[in-house]
Amino acid sequence: MQEATVATAYAIAGYATGATHVSSSGNTLAQIGIANAFAMVRNLETLSSGAALTTTLAGNGAVPQSEINTLATFWPRASTQRDPVPPLAAHC
Helix, strand or coil, X not given: XXXXXXXXXXXXXXXXXXXXXXXXXXXXXXXXXXXXXXXXXXXXXXXXXXXXXXXXCCCCCECCHHHHHHHHHHCCCCCCCCCCXXXXXXXX
């Protein structure tokens, strides 16, 4: 599931203001952009399994699968303790 975390972070990076905050200016174009960023997540991973895809769902785009998988190996494994900021993200 770390692939899902990395893919989501990749998709919404342009709107992330920190490890736990996403925002935009709120104007019409920004709202469309942030909606598209969240929609892009499903083009990067299989939502049910969290596995990174090799191509987009429509087959018309490449997914940086190897980069997503590589970064996912460095992402801390989920723990039973709820921590709002993953340790790795806190140091980025």
